[in-house]
Amino acid sequence: MKRIDFLNELYHYLRALSPEERNDILEDYRLHFIEGEKEGKSEEQICEELGDPVECARQYVGDLVVVEAEPTPVKKSKSAKKKKKNRIDKETRRKIFWTISFIWNIIQAIISVPTTCTIFLVAAIMVVFFCFVVPLTGSVAFFFFGFFATLSVFLLGVIVLLWTMIEIKTCINKINGEGK
Amino acid sequence: MNTQFKKGVLELCALTALTTGDLYGYELADMLGKKITVSEGSVYPMLKRLQNEGYFETYLIESSTGPARKYYRITQQGLDRQRVLQEQWCEFTEQVNSFFQEAE
Secondary structure (H helix, E strand, O other), X not given: OOHHHHHHHHHHHOOOOOHHHHHHHHHHHHHHHHHHHHOOOOHHXXXXXXXXXXXXXXXXXXXXXXXXXXXXXXXXXXXXXXXXXXXXXXXXXXXXXXXXXXXXHHHHHHHHHHHHHHHHHHHHHHHHHHHHHHHHHOOHHHHHHHHHHHHHHHHHXXXXXXXXXXXXXXXXXXXXXXXX | OOHHHHHHHHHHHHHHHHHOOOEEHHHHHHHHHHHOOOOXXXXXXXXXXXXXXXXXXXXXXXXXXXXXXXXXXEOHXXXXXXXXXXXXXXXXXXXXXXXXXXXX
């Protein structure tokens, strides 16, 4: 293990503390590495002497906060066990729901991009088509038909474009949200 | 050696080490780690705890060869605590030793 790995892991498991306290604690270990290296020890050797960073963190914050690193089997009453199981189920359900909705968002985003392009392309073709055809026929009704048909296709394109942007934004928000 | 057992002893050793003079963090961790084969990383949480309980004070001294060193100085409260713990330890080991002697 390298110095950076040790410090990162320690910092991570101290997350229950305030940033000032975390930095204060980290400072002690940073100085320890510097002093150790002055004595000619390697980073790996110092890490070995320091021991497990999770164990160090545990001594600052107690068992509760680092429990995810090493689930310790604790005897619990039946109801407490059940409660915990329910909580896990709820968490799993939430995760499954999140994943499905996320995939759905991605699918929508992927589909809507070519859809938008196609619709705008159709609108453009229609404009060109009517520009050529309307003067040939000289019909006013046909002109209005062409005008409104093109306009509605164009508006549909704008709606789908907005929808695409919303879906992409939702995806980005979800990725950021889950990262925290 | 059992970790819980070591933890209690570690406190007594740190207090005792500081009765003869101030030491900085690395010195203490290195000394305790070598003499009672405890992981050096667990020395710092213990030092912080004892400091919070008022047994130690800390101060910084600039070092010419690197960053400032954090020194630990034992307080009067710490000295009292050391004496009590040492008495308890001696009493306890005597009892355990007499138990061994009877068993022989």
